[in-house]
Amino acid sequence: MEIGSSTQGEPDPSDRQGCLPLGIPMKRHTKGNFHQTAAPLLFLLPNILIFGTFIIIPAIQGLRMSFTEWGVFTTPKFIGFDNFIELAGDEVFWKTFNNTIVYSFFTVALIMVYALALALLLYKNVLKGEKIFRSLFYIPSLLSMITVGIAWRFILGDEMGIINYLLRSMGGDGIRWLTDGKLAMVSIIAVSIWAQAGYYMVVLIAGLQAIPIELYEAAKIDGASAPKTFTSITLPLLRSTLLVVLVLATIASFKAYELISVMTKGGPGYATKFIVQQVYQVAFLEDRMGYASAMSIVLMLIISLFTVLQFKLSGGEADHE
Amino acid sequence: MKKVIVTLMILLLATTAMFAAGTKEEGAKKDVTLSVLWFNDANESDVFLKTMDDYLKANPHVKLDLQIVAYNEYDQKLKLMISGGNPPDLARITTNTLSVVVDSLEPIENHVADVEAVKKQYLPSMVAFATNKEGKFIAYPTEATANGMLVNKTAFDKAGIDVDEVSKTWTWSEWETIVKKVIAANPAMKYGLAVDFTPHRFSTLMYQWNGRFLNEDQSNIKFNNPGTIATLKWFKHLHDEGLVPKSVWLGSENPAELFQAGLVAGHIGGSWNINTYNKNVKDFEWKAVRMPKGAINSSVPGGKFVASFKGAKNQEEAFKLMAAFADKAHNEMYSRDTFNIPSRNDAQVTYPSNSGDFEVFLEELKVTPAYTANEWKNTNLSKVTTYIREQIVEVLLGNITAEQAAINVDNRGATFFK
Numbered sequence: 201m202e203i204g205s206s207t208q209g210e211p212d213p214s215d216r217q218g219c220l221p222l223g224i225p226m227k228r229h230t231k232g233n234f235h236q237t238a239a240p241l242l243f244l245l246p247n248i249l250i251f252g253t254f255i256i257i258p259a260i261q262g263l264r265m266s267f268t269e270w271g272v273f274t275t276p277k278f279i280g281f282d283n284f285i286e287l288a289g290d291e292v293f294w295k296t297f298n299n300t301i302v303y304s305f306f307t308v309a310l311i312m313v314y315a316l317a318l319a320l321l322l323y324k325n326v327l328k329g330e331k332i333f334r335s336l337f338y339i340p341s342l343l344s345m346i347t348v349g350i351a352w353r354f355i356l357g358d359e360m361g362i363i364n365y366l367l368r369s370m371g372g373d374g375i376r377w378l379t380d381g382k383l384a385m386v387s388i389i390a391v392s393i394w395a396q397a398g399y400y401m402v403v404l405i406a407g408l409q410a411i412p413i414e415l416y417e418a419a420k421i422d423g424a425s426a427p428k429t430f431t432s433i434t435l436p437l438l439r440s441t442l443l444v445v446l447v448l449a450t451i452a453s454f455k456a457y458e459l460i461s462v463m464t465k466g467g468p469g470y471a472t473k474f475i476v477q478q479v480y481q482v483a484f485l486e487d488r489m490g491y492a493s494a495m496s497i498v499l500m501l502i503i504s505l506f507t508v509l510q511f512k513l514s515g516g517e518a519d520h521e
Numbered sequence: 522m523k524k525v526i527v528t529l530m531i532l533l534l535a536t537t538a539m540f541a542a543g544t545k546e547e548g549a550k551k552d553v554t555l556s557v558l559w560f561n562d563a564n565e566s567d568v569f570l571k572t573m574d575d576y577l578k579a580n581p582h583v584k585l586d587l588q589i590v591a592y593n594e595y596d597q598k599l600k601l602m603i604s605g606g607n608p609p610d611l612a613r614i615t616t617n618t619l620s621v622v623v624d625s626l627e628p629i630e631n632h633v634a635d636v637e638a639v640k641k642q643y644l645p646s647m648v649a650f651a652t653n654k655e656g657k658f659i660a661y662p663t664e665a666t667a668n669g670m671l672v673n674k675t676a677f678d679k680a681g682i683d684v685d686e687v688s689k690t691w692t693w694s695e696w697e698t699i700v701k702k703v704i705a706a707n708p709a710m711k712y713g714l715a716v717d718f719t720p721h722r723f724s725t726l727m728y729q730w731n732g733r734f735l736n737e738d739q740s741n742i743k744f745n746n747p748g749t750i751a752t753l754k755w756f757k758h759l760h761d762e763g764l765v766p767k768s769v770w771l772g773s774e775n776p777a778e779l780f781q782a783g784l785v786a787g788h789i790g791g792s793w794n795i796n797t798y799n800k801n802v803k804d805f806e807w808k809a810v811r812m813p814k815g816a817i818n819s820s821v822p823g824g825k826f827v828a829s830f831k832g833a834k835n836q837e838e839a840f841k842l843m844a845a846f847a848d849k850a851h852n853e854m855y856s857r858d859t860f861n862i863p864s865r866n867d868a869q870v871t872y873p874s875n876s877g878d879f880e881v882f883l884e885e886l887k888v889t890p891a892y893t894a895n896e897w898k899n900t901n902l903s904k905v906t907t908y909i910r911e912q913i914v915e916v917l918l919g920n921i922t923a924e925q926a927a928i929n930v931d932n933r934g935a936t937f938f939k
């Protein structure tokens with residue numbers, strides 16, 4: 201029996217209010233017990249203020265604005281659910297929605313696989329030059345997406361790009377990396393993975409290094425194969441880290457803006473245009489702040505839905521263990 | 522005695538303090554830092570500062586806080602500053618931006634005695650752009666711009682074509698034949714023409730084919746008209762034939778870079794490209810030529826302005842500075858050093874080079890119908906131009922027909938003309 205766990209039929213002492221897990225009675229909060237009541241709140245206050253000012257209040261304002269017709273220089277006019285009704289029939293919005301889902305699905309899935317593969321290769325400190333490789337893979341995540349986009353435009357450009365220049369100088373034809381709709385999406389996904397995987401690799405390396413080495417030694421003694429060890433030890437114990445990576449990568453992919461703006465401007469046509477680009481266009485170029493707010497609310501709901509779903513799925517797996 | 526000394530000391534201190542305070546107050550009144558929002562096509566901010574150097578020396582109390590913003594971020598930044606109640610004291614503005622912020626601009630007539638005399642100093646098209654719907658003059662024109670064609674003369678020469686001669690009267694179908702010969706004679710050259718990835722430059726071709734964005738009285742969008750549909754089809758034909766690089770309209774590659782790399786025979790862009798090419802092109806000879814004729818000859822007029830805003834903190838000083846910047850001497854200097862067409866009627870500019878190229882752009886402006894300026898002045902049109910650009914690309918990709926694109930634009934555009 202574990203220390204602190206309850207005996208059958210007897211209530212767990214730790215469940216009782218005012219007790220620590222080992223059954224030691226907790227000190228009751230008193231009026232003068234400042235350290236245990238007000239102090240933590242005070243420490244949290246700056247963060248709460250910043251979060252409230254820059255996230256919560258604008259989000260509430262955004263929700264309010266989504267029910268209005270509002271240009272930057274006009275007074276908002278309440279129009280009920282009209283923006284959301286229009287959104288339901290907006291062909292361009294649903295195209296961008298579809299593109300966002302495709303981009304997010306492939307980017308997140310491939311980032312997970314690629315970052316995990318890199319982490320598995322580089323976490324043990326047994327390869328020569330491992331730290332250099334870690335740095336090399338991590339550096340792109342330190343660059344701004346605008347810089348990344350500009351650099352890759354130089355590489356993938358149809359006429360002025362380095363790759364096509366090399367291909368043509370060898371007698372071949374150029375590849376339409378950014379002017380063919382499907383290839384443009386593939387290019388954007390590939391560059392996104394290149395730019396972000398290093399960051400998630402570091403997170404996963406931390407997760408891998410936290411797995412006790414004894415478990416691997418025991419598996420080795422038991423004669424477990426490498427794939428069996430991976431599926432029975434590594435993956436289950438890395439699950440919480442993978443969940444963090446999954447949620448962060450999903451949120452980032454739904455908010456992708458700079459890279460696409462620089463590399464393709466959402467084109468050709470609508471091929472790589474995502475919801476965020478459409479929100480920007482509607483808000484700042486078409487001057488329809490209310491309608492853009494409605495789009496943002498829908499985007500927020502989608503991201504929230506995916507995040508909750510990911511947490512739920514992960515929680516479900518935990519129950520089976 | 523002690524008392525007298527103490528009293529004298531107190532008096533002395535009080536007097537000194539009083540004078541010191543007075544001087545400080547007077548200094549605070551005089552010292553003004555004007556916030557200036559600016560963007561560059563080439564080197565305009567440097568030239569602006571150089572041009573205003575004498576004014577700033579003569580007015581040492583005026584300082585400039587010059588914020589240079591990338592053009593593609595410019596409108597958004599300016600709109601947010603205005604809506605946030607913190608507009609700059611003055612800003613450089615294009616005709617496009619003018620249509621967006623027109624209601625926030627401070628009329629010049631509130632700051633000058635005779636606004637009609639001021640208006641008479643400028644080109645009529647520039648005055649038209651800078652006049653709001655109440656008829657108030659709201660911005661000082663600084664330079665006139667026009668869309669036109671710049672060609673790689675060396676490439677035409679290699680093909681044995683005298684581009685000066687043929688361009689005097691050529692039509693678009695003649696251009697097509699000629700440019701195919703130019704491409705054939707220059708192995709490194711791949712395309713005949715690059716057109717900037719903007720509806721403004723597309724409209725140059727559209728106006729030449731008798732197309733329009735708006736209806737006659739400009740009360741609604743009317744993209745669905747025979748001229749516009751013909752232009753869309755013809756523009757697609759040029760792409761399909763490989764005469765225009767797909768990488769510009771489908772991949773947003775910079776057409777000026779393609780021209781400078783010698784990959785295209787011609788470039789339809791703004792007159793400010795004269796400045797850019799003058800600096801950058803060293804490998805071949807280039808020049809401005811008249812654009813081929815469609816149904817008519819036409820360019821699209823445009824311009825740049827400086828203006829101040831309602832609620833700007835230092836309006837008085839801002840207007841003094843703008844008036845000085847827009848006077849004859851400063852306008853000539855600025856136009857010469859930025860290689861721009863002057864906005865004033867009385868400006869006499871001797872460019873260090875390329876005078877002939879400016880003449881060509883001015884010739885284009887002279888034959889340009891007035892409705893082109895009026896359309897681009899329309900605030901509601903500016904809200905639908907991004908969608909128009911997307912629909913043009915959809916046609917080029919073959920995803921929709923020209924007719925369908927025109928219908929789509931009219932449907933979307935109508936929401937802004939309610």
